[in-house]
Every structure is written in C-alpha cells, then in structure tokens.
Amino acid sequence: MRKLYVVTAACAAVCAALFAAGCAPGREPSVSVRLLRSDREAVVVEVAEGDEGKSLYDALVLLREDGALTFGGSESEFGFYVTSVNGVEASESAYWAVYTSLGTLDGVVYSDPSYGTWAYEGRELSSASYGVSGLPLADGALFALVYTSLE
Amino acid sequence: MNGEGGSARTIAVCAVTTALLLAVQAALSMVSGVELVTVFLLAFCYVYGVRCGCCVATAFSLLRCFLFGFYPDVILLYLIYYNAFALLFGTTGRRGWRAAAYVSPAVLLLLAAGALSLALAGLPVSPLLWERLLVALWALFAVLCFLAALSVLLLFLSGRGARIGREAAMCASLAAAMTVLFTLLSDVITPLCYGWSADAALGFFYTGFFAMIPQTLCAAVSVSLLFYPLEHAFSCALPANRRKERAHRIGADVSRKMGRRGQNAPSNDGRTQKDMV
Numbered sequence: 001m002r003k004l005y006v007v008t009a010a011c012a013a014v015c016a017a018l019f020a021a022g023c024a025p026g027r028e029p030s031v032s033v034r035l036l037r038s039d040r041e042a043v044v045v046e047v048a049e050g051d052e053g054k055s056l057y058d059a060l061v062l063l064r065e066d067g068a069l070t071f072g073g074s075e076s077e078f079g080f081y082v083t084s085v086n087g088v089e090a091s092e093s094a095y096w097a098v099y100t101s102l103g104t105l106d107g108v109v110y111s112d113p114s115y116g117t118w119a120y121e122g123r124e125l126s127s128a129s130y131g132v133s134g135l136p137l138a139d140g141a142l143f144a145l146v147y148t149s150l151e
Numbered sequence: 152m153n154g155e156g157g158s159a160r161t162i163a164v165c166a167v168t169t170a171l172l173l174a175v176q177a178a179l180s181m182v183s184g185v186e187l188v189t190v191f192l193l194a195f196c197y198v199y200g201v202r203c204g205c206c207v208a209t210a211f212s213l214l215r216c217f218l219f220g221f222y223p224d225v226i227l228l229y230l231i232y233y234n235a236f237a238l239l240f241g242t243t244g245r246r247g248w249r250a251a252a253y254v255s256p257a258v259l260l261l262l263a264a265g266a267l268s269l270a271l272a273g274l275p276v277s278p279l280l281w282e283r284l285l286v287a288l289w290a291l292f293a294v295l296c297f298l299a300a301l302s303v304l305l306l307f308l309s310g311r312g313a314r315i316g317r318e319a320a321m322c323a324s325l326a327a328a329m330t331v332l333f334t335l336l337s338d339v340i341t342p343l344c345y346g347w348s349a350d351a352a353l354g355f356f357y358t359g360f361f362a363m364i365p366q367t368l369c370a371a372v373s374v375s376l377l378f379y380p381l382e383h384a385f386s387c388a389l390p391a392n393r394r395k396e397r398a399h400r401i402g403a404d405v406s407r408k409m410g411r412r413g414q415n416a417p418s419n420d421g422r423t424q425k426d427m428v
Contacts, residue, residue, distance in 0.1 A: 052278075053279075055279045074181075075183060076183045077183050077184055077361045077362050077365055078280070078358070078361050078362075079279075079280055092220070104350065106275075107275040108275050108276060108277055108278075108354075108357075109275075109350055109351070109353060109354025109357070110277070110354075112347070112348060112350055112351035112354055113348075114345070114346070114347040114348045114351040115347070115351055129354045129355070129358050130277050130280070130358065133279060133280065134276075134277035134279050134280045135277070135279075136277070136278070136279060150220075
C-alpha cells in the first residue's frame with residue numbers, strides 16, 4: 001500500500017513538473033533563434049526554427065532574458081519602436097534601423113531593397129516596412145538592427 | 152493683411168498661433184495616434200480666413216523642421232497639405248457655407264463605409280499588427296456613424312446651439328476627410344522623392360493605414376469636442392470691427408434658419424459686410 005502512495009506521489013510530482021514547465025512564461029519551445037552578432041553597432045538574429053505567430057520583438061525579449069543583448073524603446077502606431085540597443089541610444093543624428101531578408105510573404109511587403117540595404121556575410125538584407133513587432137519569425141529569416149547615421 | 156484687421160495685431164496673432172501649433176505638436180509627439188494641430192489650425196483658419204491661415208500654415212511647416220528635422224519630402228508634404236487645409240477652412244469659415252452642412256453627413260457616411268469595408272475585407276498588412284488596426288477601424292466606424300447621425304439630426308433643429316453643432320459636425324467631417332488626404336498625399340510624395348519601386352510604394356501605402364486610422368479618429372473626435380471653445384477663443388482676439396462683422400453674419404445665419412424671425416434680414420448680409428470693410 002505504501003508503494004502505491006509513493007508511485008502516485010511520484011507520478012503527481014512528474015505531472016506537476018511537466019505542467020509547470022509547459023506554463024513557464026516567455027518560453028516558446030517552437031521558436032529557436034540564433035544570435036549571430038551583438039555589439040554596439042549591430043545585432044543580427046537568424047531564425048533556426050520559426051513560428052509566424054511570433055514577432056522579432058518576441059525573439060529579442062527571449063535573447064534579453066538570456067543576457068545576450070539589451071534593448072529599450074517605446075510603443076508607437078507601428079508597434080514597439082527600438083530606441084536603444086546594447087546601451088547605445090538613438091539620437092537626432094542616428095537611429096536603430098531594422099533590416100530583414102524577408103521580402104514579400106503572403107502578399108505582405110515586409111521589406112524592399114529600394115528602402116535601403118545592409119550586407120551581412122554576403123547576404124543582402126533590405127530595410128523593413130515594419131518595426132520589430134510586425135516582423136514574423138519565418139523559418140530561415142535573418143534580421144538585423146543596425147545603428148544608422150542620418151547623415 | 153489690413154483687409155483682415157489691424158496688421159500689427161494680425162501678425163502678432165499669426166505668430167502666437169504658429170508658436171502654439173509647434174508647442175502642441177512637440178508636446179503630443181510622444182503620444183502615438185494623438186495630434187491636436189488639426190483642430191487648432193482649423194479653428195484659427197475658420198476665424199481668421201485664408202490669408203492668415205496660409206501664413207500660419209507655411210510658417211508652421213517650415214519652423215517645425217527645427218524640432219523634427221529637415222526632410223525634403225516632409226517639408227513638401229506639409230507645405231502642400233497645410234496650405235490646402237487653410238484654403239478649405241478659411242473659405243468655409245468666411246463664407247459660412249450652409250451647403251457644407253448638408254454635405255458633411257454624406258462625407259461622414261462615405262468615410263464610415265470606407266472604414267467598414269476595410270474592417271470586413273482586410274488589408275495586406277502584417278498579421279501580427281492586424282488586430283490593433285481592426286480595433287481602430289471599428290472605433291472609427293462607430294464614431295463616424297455617430298457624427299453622421301448627429302449632423303443629420305442637427306439639420307432639422309434651429310437656434311444657436313444647433314448652429315454650433317452643425318458647424319462642429321461639418322468641420323469634424325471635413326477634418327477627418329483631410330486627415331485621410333494627408334496620408335494619401337504622403338503615399339504619393341514620399342515614394343516619388345526617394346525613387347522607390349512600385350512594390351515599395353505599395354508596401355508604404357498599406358503601412359500608412361496604421362497612422363491614418365488613429366489620426367482620423369483623433370481628428371474627428373478632437374474637432375467635434377474642441378472646435379467651439381477654440382473658435383470662441385480665437386474670435387476673442389479679433390479686432391472689434393471683425394468681431395462685429397462675424398457676429399452679424401452668425402446672427403443672420405441663425406435668423407435665416409429660424410425663418411427670418413431674427414433681427415437681420417438676409418438681404419442685409421452682404422451690405423453689412425461691405426459696410427464693415
């Protein structure tokens with residue numbers, strides 16, 4: 001009888017642990033992103049395993065929780081507007097531009113080369129039509145936050 | 152300038168209004184989707200006419216660059232839009248435009264139909280941001296329908312309150328239409344200035360809705376609520392002869408609506424204005 005209690009308690013503990021793990025906030029096992037570069041001039045993120053229901057903002061939050069980078073900003077009509085990355089603040093003469101390899105997906109224009117381009121290790125990224133909240137984490141997509149001078 | 156009241160006073164009022172517009176835009180630039188420049192400039196143009204309105208619009212369009220930066224496309228957009236805005240509301244305020252009171256429900260219903268069709272049909276924008284745009288579209292639809300119903304109701308009422316309501320509804324409908332026009336103008340000027348491709352211009356057009364919808368909603372609501380107090384405040388700064396002239400015109404307008412029971416006969420309207428000049 002005692003064994004039955006022990007087995008029941010062990011099963012309950014395992015179920016509770018699995019439930020707690022499943023409910024852990026901010027962790028989405030379906031999304032996997034790789035941080036390719038993170039310094040005071042640029043941050044480059046590659047989506048290894050995507051989820052188009054999640055945004056680049058969600059990926060940046062995950063990376064910030066892991067201590068891989070820091071960023072800040074404010075909400076706007078277009079979602080979250082990034083104003084500082086890795087301690088570098090945007091100013092009147094420079095801002096944090098968002099570039100992506102995502103072009104047109106399902107009829108939505110996420111970026112276009114005529115907005116501007118930025119190259120990373122032989123891959124050309126185009127300036128994004130949306131902020132970090134509007135860019136979906138599509139499989140294999142590359143995103144970059146680049147400190148850009150207004151000239 | 153003399154024709155529109157004492158020149159020194161007029162220049163001073165234009166300067167103060169320009170400073171006020173800059174302060175309002177700078178103060179609210181941190182709050183997304185909220186802008187009160189439309190209602191302030193509208194009330195000013197309505198009271199002071201086209202010439203003063205265009206002076207303030209041009210000064211504001213150029214001076215705001217010291218706060219927000221010098222971008223050729225933005226300067227061009229502001230110069231064209233705000234001068235057209237001053238032309239429209241300066242003329243509307245000066246002429247009274249009784250016909251516009253009948254046009255405003257139609258304009259409001261047209262805009263409401265546009266908001267409804269966008270909400271139902273959807274737009275090729277990022278699905279991650281569609282929810283927030285949908286909420287704004289339904290809110291805009293509700294506000295425009297309410298204003299349209301109110302402006303129709305006010306057409307059948309008489310008296311000073313109804314006149315103020317009709318003017319506010321008329322200005323709110325035109326302001327909402329002008330705000331839509333502002334974004335559409337930007338959709339043409341910006342791609343042309345930067346030489347964007349057709350796809351890039353199309354993407355820019357669709358993302359423009361994220362700014363256009365909250366701003367149109369803000370323009371409709373702010374003009375409905377603030378038009379009368381601001382018009383009254385600007386009227387107080389008019390020279391005495393212009394104040395009198397304006398009071399005569401408003402009185403004549405009310406008496407005409409009340410079936411000529413008021414003090415001013417319609418035939419005195421033009422003569423009174425000529426006498427004042």
